[in-house]
Amino acid sequence: MLVEISVTEQRYQAVLDVRAGSTVTDVATRFGVSRQAVHRWLAWYEQEGLAGLADRSSRPRSSPAQTAPEVEALICELRRNHPRWGARRVLFELGRVGCPGPIPSRVTVHRILVRHGLVDERPRRRRREDYVRWERDRPMELWQMDIVGGILLADGSEAKVVTGVDDHSRFCVIATVVPKATGRAVCLALVAALREYGTPEELLTDNGKQFTARFNAGGGEVMFDRICRENGITHRLTKPRSPTTTGKVERFHLSLRRELLNDHPPFLSVADAQTAIDEFRHQYNTDRPHQSLDMAFPVDRFRPEPGDGIALKLPPSLAAVVEETAPPAPPPARLKSGPVVSSTTSIGHAVEVNRTVPASGNLGICGQQFWLGPAHAGRDVTVWADTTVVHLLLDGVRLKTVPSRLTPIHLHQLLTDGGKPGGPPPVSAGPVQVGTAVEVERTINATGLLALAGRQHPVGFHLAGRRVTARLDHGVLHLLGPDRTVLRSLPNPLSAAEAARIRDARPGGPAPAPTPAPLKVDRRVSSRGSISIARQKIQVGIGHAGRTVTVEEADTTFRIYDGDQLLAEVIRTTSKRVARFKARKPEPPRRRSSI
Template structure:
């Protein structure tokens, strides 16, 4: 063992002992010299012997390294340990010990010995633990008792699109049962992947997920509802368990799998050519994960060696997805008496659309939630009060004890009103208050506006026709302004695009929700905006709510993002790194990169 103390300290110690030896040679008692030197009498006698044998140099500290080390790791094994660590930087001491045994090494040291060897050669970066972590670890007793499921992102395609990955892991064996790449993380896509896994491996007893809307409808507004995933679990006798909100450690096994997949595959590959190529690459990696990769939690066994279907349970031959469940009535509606039903529909304005009337309750935070994602705000003092709602395709009037409280523009379509009638609402009489939208006749060929909500496939309905707007506007409320032979699509106060008018001018006044033009919109900027972003450790940046994959090789760099109408261009100085299709239409609010964190 070498002395790691500075040279000055070693020289001072030799001089200190030399002064003690001189005092003894001058006749000072050994006991007194030992007390002054802070040493024992035996040490002083040994210093005198060493001085007579070798002079001043013999008083320096000697190496405490033993002459023989019978349990020392052979040099060839130590060299192999260092080579494995350099070849596979993510392998720890336990994995290296397992690999040494699998490769038939002459001597297989313990994990603590391997850790000391790696530390001595500078192959381990010690991390400071900021806080002491306390986890409650748990695991099911057998396979197929519990599956953990989740969604993860970071699967990028060459065109700039980011796909999602539906993942599932068996809690006991860590066997990956689901790894399906989906373009859109919808509830039906998740259920399709879940059904395929059950068809292949069998039906688990329990499923543990987070509180995503694909897995549960308990947070659905304005009232909880059963989603398709919950229905599949109920019909197959599966107990669906949910984590506490903001508690990712509960599903720690699937989260740890996500970390391994990112570090070992996704961070080191270029964007995939298409979804099929991404699925093939992930399938190959998952197969190696299940069948040839030892797992420390399984005492270095492979997940495939531990995974087995539940005893006495054969895999299902086919799992058929049910139809999308119809949402239960969102409002508590009173029963309709036969005397309340008129013999014909009541004309409302210029449209033969039935107006409806029903009773609803104001929520505890002062909100009246109506179908079609409509809300009417009230003061908290009215929480829990029952109000009467009169609604058609133009206006919504809210009455409390016969007094008009609110009048708001309606988003109900004729189909929504008919659906409310089927749910038990009553057909109302004439409009009890001035309409929220103009009801007078609009001149043929005049400038007309209608408001629509873009469906999830990018279409809106206009005059009995389906008009494709843009996938970027899915779920947004847009204003369609019809002028001459053109139709301007207005979103967030600016013109998103211009299309030929799909409806002739003579039919514009008869469109549902037709009104006179509102505020003047501003055209889109002529020059593209630009923003700076610092590339994260995962090789991604966020712009306008969209994640762009730059590549792990550019981590830590500050790049320039040119924000155009349809694409994002990523520049490193004058070099263009990549181009990504723009799928988000959110405004850019941050144009500077975050400052680098310093130690």
């Protein structure tokens, strides 16, 4: 009869055999364990007796690399406030709002969300590398267009949305609500986008009857095809039943449904639905990072074509409708005290007003939102606004410039609410002169990349999520903080002509104050390829063993150079000060022999 004995009893039997005179090697072989295990059992038995042979936890006493509790709490708070955010978006916003400790990896963020029950584990799908993705090389080369439903109105009817997305930048160029998706309504939406952004080289659509007569019995040419042909646009069609070909605009539809339509009650009217979708479209283009763009914003990659001065060619029947549907001038408004103000106030009329940035960092003026970030919360900013542009200044230094959505009525409301007539614009309009210093505001994405002139430039992972001012001054790229302190200086990756074409660029202000030279010390690489500075061990590589390297100290990183070659840049994890500046440790003094 076989009897199962416990692990403790087996260990006890092994200890008794050794104490009875058997060798450790024979006992280890008989029980199928290593000799070190038998020695551990003997030590446990001598120290604690029979209780010491019981199973014990293998959990380590400490975990130095464990995520700080305050960082974990911030991750959970971001997820609870925004249930649709995944690990990548939470990681991006973690760097954007300011992480109280070292920024964890995406996998760590995902595990934290799973551990707290904020994300459900799902079986792994196909890897991202398995998908074949395509993207045009520059904006305005291809637009994808489609029609989506789901706009429920209060009268029980359902409206449609004519949508269009730029293939390179994912910038939404069309989001027009129509009662019925007729061919004329789709063409009117397209014409409005062409007038606002210019003419793309190609248009990609499905085989809907609004876009083509490909499957119509009578054949012929629909109005959409005619507009494309007469304005030099190549109209491309997908294969039947292949929605993945227009995957970018379909993905925009998914975001529109998830973030707006699914949880929204029926709209009162088409105009009410258009207002809500316009707000979503603005947020989608300017303040919503895209994983497909390495967490960049579509507005940073999109550049409209100014056109060549040739007017759009439209069919006569459609041209008449365009003229009739032009928005009428708003009625005149009367101030509380004063004469009637005409809505035809000149565009040059400007207003200056002071406002305090709220705790969220999102400043609102007459319904238009301006993102400044929590770093500016509680500070007073000066707003210079007219009907074309809005400048935001802090102590005379420009923070950002955005297109204005304010009307003359809004400007006069600001005048009655503590504002004053604005002087000349703080930033001159027009293109920036080639060869002069330019500045532009950008947010560094979660992987430490800066978007300039339609390309991503690495500037350092330690700056991920920060809002910086990029100053291009001849051959140097300066990254400036909110107080115009130099965060980092790098070689300028753009030519003078490219720098002059950067979107939202402005002439550079005064040069930043020179920063003190960084501390540099020498270290000799050990035989195992590592060095130690301020009690932090850094692995340089065994290939550099025995060489003397230079370590440059920064606020958050250490940079290791071998001559002029940058070997590595690691995040600083020590709070100790650098106390040794030579490559070798000083040898202790030798004692003299008394003989």
